Amino acid sequence: MEESSLDGRTEEEKWKIRWSGFGEELKKLSYMAVPMVAVLVSQYLLRVASMVIVGHLGMAAGLETLCGQAYGANQNQKLGTYTYCSIISLIPVCIPISIIWVFLDKLLVLLGQDPEISAVARKFSVWLIPGLFAYPFLQSLVRYFLCQGIILPMLWSSFAALCLHIPLCWALVYKANLGITGAALSVGCAHWFNVVLLGMYMRYSSSCAESRALVFRDIFLSIKEFFRFAIPSALMVCLEWWSFEIVILLAGILPNSKLEASVLSICVTTTALHFLIPYGISAAASTRVSNELGAGNPQAARFSVYVTVIIGTIEAIIAAITLFLCRHVYGYLFSNKAEVVNYVREMVPLICISLIMDSLQGVLSGVARGSGWQRIGAYANLGVYYLVGIPISAILCFAVNMKGKGLWIGMMAGIFVQALLFALVTGFTNWQKQANNARERIFERGVVANNETG
Incomplete structure (x- = not known):
């Protein structure tokens, strides 16, 4: 909101205008954030129902900058x-991931895990x-719809995929006696079903008429630009996720490691489950910020x-x-053992602090994606988790x-520094410059393409 537009008004009128603007922006964010949280919860429950968290292809987050602007x-x-x-x-990225999964048992044994569990x-x-090869389509389509504010089709398709997955998983696991193989297959079927639903909506909906054009020449000309945002986006996600995996592995070498x-x-x-809420908010923030920067409205982006x-x-x-x-x-949600329940009770105050800090950095990460700061985010995550979080965790543990408490306090220190860095970057941002950069980025591609075709 431009402060200059408030000149000459009484303080009461100024506050009314500011609150009116706040309410309008809140409405816009909520329209995208609330359904997006439901989408994320549906997709998360789909994975939880099969006792696995499939690796995210964070590279697709590069679309939040490009498509949004x-x-x-x-x-x-x-x-x-x-x-x-x-x-x-993203399809070629699935190949090395597949190779790692094929040899996953050897990798886990090398890291000191139980051979039977590894197998x-x-x-x-x-x-x-x-199902992994559905992810390039699914994650890209999700960003495609999100950046246009088309949220409800994603909500219904995610819910439909979950409704398919649960009975299919039960049938394959128990009726067909396929065990974990059936669970994995049902995950893949649900992902592809979701892709088909979103693809059909994109193909036949009038709301996508202008944005679904297929021009092969422009697609290949955009690959370099895509990777410029995609690789840092993937690093932002992976560096953070891997750090928590490392902490759990460190817990596995402690006395009473099972506990x-x-x-x-x-x-x-x-x-992780709570983070779905701030991530839904951050996805809405990424869309609002990128849309306003692309439209050349820096003050609206800052207000968002x-x-x-x-x-x-x-x-x-x-x-x-x-x-x-x-x-x-x-603790009883996870175990009936008294030692687990008591230990969880002692950890809850630390978890509560983590929720607040993680929510703040998660929301600001969405601002970073919408603004095109993925490279800064990648460097920040590398520093805060691997130069701050994990070393402090190891020392305290x-x-x-301090054992498990020390491990978690170290990660809290990393999250705190991460939130602080994102807050400083956001606070000192020149939004007019960001809007100019966004406009140049979007229209430069059109000039290049026209010159090459002329």
Whole structure:
């Protein structure tokens, strides 16, 4: 909101205008954030129902910058170009992931894990490979619709995929006696079913008429530009996710490792499940910020950031208070063993602090994706988790003998530094310059293409 437009008005009138703008921005963010949280929860439950979390192809997050800014600049034809470019670029990425999954048992044994568990993990992963190749389509289509504010089709398709997955998983696991193989196959079927539904909507909906154009020449010309945002986006996701996996592995070498690893897994599961809410808010923020920057409205983008941070902070505080009040019974959701329940109760205050800090950094990560700061985010995550979080975790765990608590406090230190860095970058951003960069990026591609065809 431009402050100059408030000149000459009384303080009461100024506050009314500001609150009116806040309410309008809140409405826009909520329209995208609430259904997006439902989409993410549906997809998360789909994976939880099969006892696995499939690796995210974070590279697709590069579309949040490119598609969002293109849509804001009314360059709708480029949305299809960037989306098809993302799919073509991400399919080859699935090949090395598939190879790792094929040899996953050897890798896990090398990391000191139980051979029998490693063999089961490898068997499950191998049968997940067909579903893995749905991810380039699914993640790209999700960003395609999100950047246009087309949320409800994603909500219904995710819900339909979940409704297919649960009975299919039950039938394959218990009726067909396929065990974990059946669970993995049902995951793949659900992902492909989701892709088909979204693809059909994109193909036949009038709301996608301008943005689904297929121009092969422009697609291949955009690959370099896509990877410029995609690789840092993937690093942002992977560096953070791997750090928590490393902490759980460290818990596995502690005395009473089963208890320590189990409780830390509960901590990670809790924060991961809650993170779906701030991530849904951040996805809405990414769309709003990228749209406004692409449209050349820097002050509107900045105002959207303020509203988003306020919403994310309030939500996180409510979630933390709720979890703290339930700390005495929360552990029973995961185990009936007294030692696990008591240990979880001791960890809940630390988890509550994590929820607040993780929510803030998650929301600001969405601002980073919408603005095209993925490279800064990747460097930040590398520093905060591998130069701050994990070293402090190791020191507190092994040198100070705080065990699992020390591991989690170290990761909290990393999250705090991460949130602080993102807040500083956001606070010192020149939004006019970001809007100019976005407009140049979007229209430069059109000039290049016209010159080459002329």
